[in-house]
Amino acid sequence: IPINNNTFLGEVCLHACVYLPSVTLCSGIGLALCERLLTEESQLRLCLACRNLQRAEAARASLLTSHADASVDLLHLDVGSVQSVLAAAQEVKARYGRIDFLYLNAGIMPNPQVNVKAFFKGLFSWNVINMFATAEGLLTQQDLVNSDGLQEVFATNLFGHFLLIRELEPLLCKTDHVSRVVWTSSSNARRSAFSMEDMEHRNGTEPYSSSKYASDLLSLALNRHKNSQGLFSSVICPGLVMTNLTYGILPSGFWTLIMPIMWLIRIFTNTFTLTPYNGAEALHWLFLQKPESLDPRAKYHSLTSGLGTNYTQPRQMDIDEGTSEVLYSKLLELEKVVRRTLSESNADKESDGQ
Numbered sequence: 001i002p003i004n005n006n007t008f009l010g011e012v013c014l015h016a017c018v019y020l021p022s023v024t025l026c027s028g029i030g031l032a033l034c035e036r037l038l039t040e041e042s043q044l045r046l047c048l049a050c051r052n053l054q055r056a057e058a059a060r061a062s063l064l065t066s067h068a069d070a071s072v073d074l075l076h077l078d079v080g081s082v083q084s085v086l087a088a089a090q091e092v093k094a095r096y097g098r099i100d101f102l103y104l105n106a107g108i109m110p111n112p113q114v115n116v117k118a119f120f121k122g123l124f125s126w127n128v129i130n131m132f133a134t135a136e137g138l139l140t141q142q143d144l145v146n147s148d149g150l151q152e153v154f155a156t157n158l159f160g161h162f163l164l165i166r167e168l169e170p171l172l173c174k175t176d177h178v179s180r181v182v183w184t185s186s187s188n189a190r191r192s193a194f195s196m197e198d199m200e201h202r203n204g205t206e207p208y209s210s211s212k213y214a215s216d217l218l219s220l221a222l223n224r225h226k227n228s229q230g231l232f233s234s235v236i237c238p239g240l241v242m243t244n245l246t247y248g249i250l251p252s253g254f255w256t257l258i259m260p261i262m263w264l265i266r267i268f269t270n271t272f273t274l275t276p277y278n279g280a281e282a283l284h285w286l287f288l289q290k291p292e293s294l295d296p297r298a299k300y301h302s303l304t305s306g307l308g309t310n311y312t313q314p315r316q317m318d319i320d321e322g323t324s325e326v327l328y329s330k331l332l333e334l335e336k337v338v339r340r341t342l343s344e345s346n347a348d349k350e351s352d353g354q
């Protein structure tokens with residue numbers, strides 16, 4: 001499907017709601033991206049990979065309302081579960097011959113707590129704009145261990161996506177075809193929240209920031225290892241967007257009440273994109289770019305000016321090759337461990353059943 005002179009697209013799969021053929025889009029930024037992509041090119045083949053098929057059906061129905069002829073497939077995927085990722089990848093390999101775009105959108109921030117004292121302190125400091133843009137020092141979360149024995153935030157925001165890419169390599173790494181993966185990172189990603197000795201963030205209180213910083217590192221490593229095989233990775237930040245994720249931080253009624261203040265803050269920080277449509281700006285922009293023209297060290301930010309104009313701006317990430325390489329090796333090691341554990345537990349189940 002020729003999109004413009006530079007872009008040629010066949011299939012798009014969204015994870016937790018627009019992948020190509022990867023990742024998550026039942027609501028929020030993912031669903032807004034699907035809408036925008038179909039408006040751009042109605043002939044795309046989208047695959048929405050979602051953990052909740054009822055919500056996925058609703059997302060599909062809403063897309064078909066505005067784009068009646070669109071081709072929208074659904075795939076069950078819980079990116080936080082190793083078994084589900086492996087099964088979903090098998091299904092993708094059976095269904096599709098190639099993947100053009102894999103949007104890695106799924107993300108969680110469980111049990112967020114706002115540090116009210118730090119907020120008021122920051123409000124009267126020179127750092128106030130940075131505080132609103134990055135939430136530095138404002139947010140903590142309580143994480144749990146999942147059924148694979150992994151920290152839930154790490155498993156969902158990073159490792160599940162990594163495993164999916166690994167499983168889909170036959171479709172993503174084709175020498176005669178360029179494929180793209182796009183990570184939805186955050187301005188909240190911070191080097192100081194991440195520790196290589198504790199990459200799952202078992203011991204800290206900022207697993208979200210840690211997982212997003214790890215995705216920035218991993219994208220750099222993927223480019224180094226996979227560009228020669230036709231796979232290109234990019235990172236975006238959608239800005240602060242009103243979605244289920246932010247409604248988990250403060251109640252939606254409160255956000256509605258302070259909306260005029262948020263619009264006012266937007267005059268000082270263009271990172272308050274606020275709507276899923278605006279937040280999807282950089283994801284949509286990347287869709288139209290040639291991968292060779294992109295900077296592997298840049299995070300592409302969706303920004304909205306005080307007057308409501310959307311644009312995308314690259315900003316250098318605080319990452320280095322050495323650290324990204326170490327993380328990549330550690331993820332490959334962990335992959336071996338989880339695969340071994342899973343096959344042992346499947347063998348146990350089989351022998352119990354006999």
Ligand SMILES: NC(=O)C1=CN([C@@H]2O[C@H](COP(=O)(O)OP(=O)(O)OC[C@H]3O[C@@H](n4cnc5c(N)ncnc54)[C@H](OP(=O)(O)O)[C@@H]3O)[C@@H](O)[C@H]2O)C=CC1
Nearest residue numbers: 016026028029051078079080106107186240241243244245
């Ligand atoms: N909102 C914001 O201000 C910002 C958001 N982001 C990032 O943007 C991305 C999208 O978030 P946003 O749209 O805001 O929030 P939403 O909560 O609306 O969307 C998150 C999506 O991820 C899906 N998801 C979560 N866990 C899993 C899982 N285990 N398996 C499959 N899908 C899963 C959710 O599915 P379900 O519908 O089933 O819950 C949902 O569709 C996230 O990665 C988030 O970290 C980054 C910066 C700012």
Ligand SMILES: CC(C)CCC[C@@H](C)[C@H]1CC[C@H]2C3=C(CC[C@]12C)[C@@]1(C)CCC(=O)C[C@@H]1CC3
Nearest residue numbers: 114131132133134135138186187188240249258
């Ligand atoms: C009166 C209000 C303007 C007070 C709002 C204060 C905070 C709740 C918010 C200020 C900066 C926000 C922010 C996020 C969440 C809400 C804030 C902390 C994110 C962490 C949400 C998820 C991300 O990935 C990045 C966001 C950065 C900014």
